[in-house]
Amino acid sequence: MIQVGIVGSGFIGPAHIEALRRLGFVEVVALCDVSLEAAQEKARQLNIPHAYGDVDALLAHPGLQVVHNCTPNFLHAQVNRQILRAGKHVFSEKPLCMTVEEARELELLAQEAGVIHGVSFVYRQFAMVQQAASMVRNGSAGRLFSAYGGYHQDWMLLETDFNWRVDAQQGGVSRAVADIGSHWCDTVQFVTGRRIVEVMADLAIVWSTRKASVSAETTFSEHRSDTQYQDVPVTTEDAGSVLFRFDDGSKGCFSVSQVSAGRKNRLHFDINASNCSLGWDQETPQQLWIGQRQQANQLLSDDPGLLNHDVAGLAHFPGGHSEGWPDAFKNMMLNFYQAVRAGEMPMESARRFASFSEGANVMHIIDAIVKSHQQRRWVSVEQ
Numbered sequence: 322m323i324q325v326g327i328v329g330s331g332f333i334g335p336a337h338i339e340a341l342r343r344l345g346f347v348e349v350v351a352l353c354d355v356s357l358e359a360a361q362e363k364a365r366q367l368n369i370p371h372a373y374g375d376v377d378a379l380l381a382h383p384g385l386q387v388v389h390n391c392t393p394n395f396l397h398a399q400v401n402r403q404i405l406r407a408g409k410h411v412f413s414e415k416p417l418c419m420t421v422e423e424a425r426e427l428e429l430l431a432q433e434a435g436v437i438h439g440v441s442f443v444y445r446q447f448a449m450v451q452q453a454a455s456m457v458r459n460g461s462a463g464r465l466f467s468a469y470g471g472y473h474q475d476w477m478l479l480e481t482d483f484n485w486r487v488d489a490q491q492g493g494v495s496r497a498v499a500d501i502g503s504h505w506c507d508t509v510q511f512v513t514g515r516r517i518v519e520v521m522a523d524l525a526i527v528w529s530t531r532k533a534s535v536s537a538e539t540t541f542s543e544h545r546s547d548t549q550y551q552d553v554p555v556t557t558e559d560a561g562s563v564l565f566r567f568d569d570g571s572k573g574c575f576s577v578s579q580v581s582a583g584r585k586n587r588l589h590f591d592i593n594a595s596n597c598s599l600g601w602d603q604e605t606p607q608q609l610w611i612g613q614r615q616q617a618n619q620l621l622s623d624d625p626g627l628l629n630h631d632v633a634g635l636a637h638f639p640g641g642h643s644e645g646w647p648d649a650f651k652n653m654m655l656n657f658y659q660a661v662r663a664g665e666m667p668m669e670s671a672r673r674f675a676s677f678s679e680g681a682n683v684m685h686i687i688d689a690i691v692k693s694h695q696q697r698r699w700v701s702v703e704q
Contacts, residue, residue: 323386326349328388328390329396351371353375354374357374360373380409386410398423415680421684442683443649448644454511462594469573472577473584474579474586497561498691510682512590522694526557531553535548558694606644
C-alpha cells in the first residue's frame with residue numbers, strides 16, 4: 322500500500338481522500354490541519370489514524386510516500402516547497418501557487434527533486450474529454466481551426482456572497498480567471514494538444530464592495546434576517562472575456578463568470594476542426610457532441626464499447642450508468658498513482674495528469690490575462 326498524507330481538510334481535502342480510497346492500493350495514514358485539535362477532530366471524522374498540526378511533523382511521519390496539498394491558495398507555494406524539499410511525491414490543488422515567480426521556482430524544484438508531481442486539473446479526466454483529445458491526437462477530427470467556450474457559475478452572484486477567495490492576499494490578484502478560467506485553459510490545451518501563446522482580456526468586477534458576514538458565515542449558508550455585515554472592497558474580477566491565439570496560429574475565445582444566475586458549474590467547449598466539431602459540457606458530462614457538415618450530427622455516450630481504445634478504461638461502468646465529477650477525480654488519482662507505482666514521470670505525450678510544468682504554464686496564462694486587462698492590449702504568454 323502506498324502511504325499518503327493530506328494537508329488541509331476543507332471541502333477539497335475529503336474529496337481527495339474519497340477518490341484515493343476508491344483506488345484500493347493507496348492508504349491515507351495522516352492528516353494535517355491549522356491546529357492539532359482541528360486535525361484530530363477531522364481525522365476522527367474521516368477515520369484517518371494520525372493527525373498533525375504542523376506540516377513538517379506530517380512530513381516526518383514514518384513510511385510516508387506521497388503528500389496532497391489541499392490548503393487555500395495563499396499556502397500552495399509554501400506547502401509545495403516543503404513537500405518537495407522533503408523528497409516526497411506531491412499532488413497539489415490548483416492553482417499551483419500565487420505568482421509566476423513561485424511557479425518558476427516550484428517547476429524547477431520538482432524537476433530537481435526527481436519526484437512524481439501533479440496538479441489538480443480534474444476536467445481533463447472525464448472520459449468524454451479524453452475521447453475528444455484522442456480524436457484530435459489520432460487525426461480523426463482533422464486540422465484544428467478554433468476553440469470556444471466558457472466556465473460559468475453563480476455562487477458569487479449576490480452582494481452578500483463572500484469567502485476567502487475574494488481577498489487578493491489569500492486568493493491572488495485574479496479570482497474568476499485563476500479559479501475557474503484556469504480549468505478551462507488546461508482542459509482545452511489538453512484536448513487540442515496546443516498551447517495558448519497570446520491573450521487579449523477584458524475583466525469585470527460587478528460588486529466593487531461586497532458585504533461580508535461579521536460572523537464569517539459561508540457563501541452557501543442561509544443568511545438570517547439579523548445577520549450583521551461589514552463592507553469589504555473588491556479588487557478581483559467576477560467575470561471576464563478572453564480572446565486567445567494557439568501556438569499553431571489557430572484562435573479562439575472563452576468567458577468566465579461567477580455571477581451567472583442559474584449556472585452552477587458549467588465548463589463547456591466547442592473545438593472546431595476540418596473534419597468535425599467536438600462539443601462538451603460538464604453539466605452533461607457523459608455526452609460528446611460531434612458536429613458534422615455532410616452527415617447527421619452525433620451524440621456519443623460514455624459507453625466503454627463505443628470509445629476509442631486508449632480511452633475506454635476511463636469509463637468504469639457499462640453504458641447508461643451515470644459517471645461524473647467524483648469519477649473524474651478518481652481517474653486523476655489513478656493516473657497519478659500509476660506514475661508513483663512506476664517510479665517515474667510519464668513522457669508528456671503519454672501523461673494524462675497535469676504536472677507542475679503544466680501548472681506553471683497556466684499561471685503564466687493567468688498572468689498574461691491580468692496584464693492584458695490592465696494594459697488593454699494583446700499580451701504574449703511566457704513559455
